[in-house]
Structures are given as C-alpha cells and as structure tokens.
Amino acid sequence: MKVFIAVDMEGATGVAHREHLLPGGNDYERARKWLTGDVNAAVEGAVAAGATEVYVNDGHGNMRNVIVDDLHEAARLVVGPAQARNKPLVQVTGIEEGGFEAAMFVGFHSRAGTKGGLLSHTWVGMLVHEIRLEGKPAGETLLDAAIVGHYGTPVVLVTGADDVCREARADLGDDLSTVEVKRALGPSACASLTPKRAQKLIRAAAEKAVKARASRKPWRKRGAVTMEVEFHRREMATRALDTGLGTQVSDRCVRYVGKDAPSAARDLWRGLEEALREDGSFLK
Numbered sequence: 110m111k112v113f114i115a116v117d118m119e120g121a122t123g124v125a126h127r128e129h130l131l132p133g134g135n136d137y138e139r140a141r142k143w144l145t146g147d148v149n150a151a152v153e154g155a156v157a158a159g160a161t162e163v164y165v166n167d168g169h170g171n172m173r174n175v176i177v178d179d180l181h182e183a184a185r186l187v188v189g190p191a192q193a194r195n196k197p198l199v200q201v202t203g204i205e206e207g208g209f210e211a212a213m214f215v216g217f218h219s220r221a222g223t224k225g226g227l228l229s230h231t232w233v234g235m236l237v238h239e240i241r242l243e244g245k246p247a248g249e250t251l252l253d254a255a256i257v258g259h260y261g262t263p264v265v266l267v268t269g270a271d272d273v274c275r276e277a278r279a280d281l282g283d284d285l286s287t288v289e290v291k292r293a294l295g296p297s298a299c300a301s302l303t304p305k306r307a308q309k310l311i312r313a314a315a316e317k318a319v320k321a322r323a324s325r326k327p328w329r330k331r332g333a334v335t336m337e338v339e340f341h342r343r344e345m346a347t348r349a350l351d352t353g354l355g356t357q358v359s360d361r362c363v364r365y366v367g368k369d370a371p372s373a374a375r376d377l378w379r380g381l382e383e384a385l386r387e388d389g390s391f392l393k
Contacts, residue, residue, distance in 0.1 A: 111161070112210065113166070113257065114152065114165045114214075115201050119227070121215075122147055122307040122308075124143065147311055149308070151315045152184050152315075165184045165185065169216070175188070201256050204256065205371070210319075211265045211318070217269045218248075219269075220248025221240075221248070226296070227293035231249060233381050235385075241338075244335070250264075258370065259369050259370045265285075266288070266318040268288040284324065330370070334373045336364070337362055338362065340362070340384065343361055346362065349384040
C-alpha cells in the first residue's frame, strides 16, 4: 500500500512567525525539527496501518525544509525547488506516479484572506489575493486535493492550526480527519501544543485515517477544470499572461482552463512563476 504525504510548514507544531519559515530566520532550524517530527508521526501512523511505501513531498518555500537525516526510514522524500519545469505539481509532485491509496496533508495553513488566520496565504502570498477552483475560493488544501483526486487518491487527514482544520472539513467533508496542533490567536501568534503531544495525536489519527481510507472519496470533476487567480496588482496579471496559457478576466484576474485539475494547476503555477519575473527563493 502506497501513501502520499504533502508537507507545508506554516501549520507545523510551534510555528507562528515568518522567522520560523525562512532559512537564516530566528529558530528556523528548530522549526525544521518540529516539522520533521510532525511528518514522522504521520509516516509512523501510515506504516502502522499497513503502508509499505510512503512518499513525503516537502512543499514549503525552497522545499528543502524536512530534515532527511531525521526522516522515518519508511519514507521517500520528494525534494527540490518548485520551478514549473522541475516540480510542476508543486506540493504534490510525485502523485502522478499513481497507485497511492491515501493522501495526508501535514503542516498546512488556511487560504488567503482567512479572517483571523495564522500565516494565511495561497501558494505565493506576495502575488495571490485569491485563487478560485470552479468558481469557489480555494486554499492549498482544496487545490492539492483536486490534483491528487485526479489520480484516484483521497485525502484522509489534514494537520495544522484550527483555521485550516475548519477549512479542510468545509471543503472536503465533515468526515475528514483533522489534527489541530495549535490555535490561531493572530496573523503570527498561536497557542501550540508541545511537539510530543502533537506527534502522539498525529500518529494515532494517521493510523486510523489510513485504515479507514475506503470511506473517503477522491475530489473529482469530469471534463475541463477551471482555476482563476486574482492577483494583488494589475502588472502581476499582465506578466502572468505572457506565458500564453491563461485568459484575462479582469485587470487583476487570469483564468486557466485545463483538461483536468493537474493540467489547470500546472498552467496556473507557470503563470505565477512568470508573474514573479524575478525568481523567488523557492525557485532557486
């Protein structure tokens, strides 16, 4: 049995501030350990449920945050910068190999514009005001669920702060298992569990969720899939259109239509990369 784990960092135990998230930041190295601990707990739960192969995709920032030396030996780490030519499905690159029976999202955060959200944004905070999937505001949880769902894989567990847990259940169903490792108190403040306690909860939830994977259905839509990105500024949308992959909806909005969710997401990500024009740290 193959299990896929997509990893972000804003929702990891203890993480509350940008300094936790960037190389060179105060406590970044400690935050990497907290994150790796959360991931290992999910891997342990998957293995206890019968997983024989576990892919872990490091999907935050420069995508070199999970400490491979400390990673559970049952895991295979998908690592490397999110250039469109390199990791075209970003946080879930590797899922296209197929055969994964369950997906878990560890350390995820709420979408851009979430009221009272902790470190909230969608994919590239410096660019994105909002992304919509089939006309519905979507965070990274829903976007990634749509991609893995195309390959027949259901999302069985999401971990992070209370805000993303609520978002995930609203988007993917009340029966979705979530683990709240912290409560958002402000844009960069939270009340966090200790790593030891959070890891116990994640491990138990992961085992239970993977065992119950048959009760979860993949996110799927027949036919073309539409994603729209509303940029912060008009010039960002103009640069994104230079790829020739999207169509302009308004001064700040570009629409991408793909034959399926992965196709639409690939084109949208290519547009975001072009909108930056100057490579962000996560592309280097």
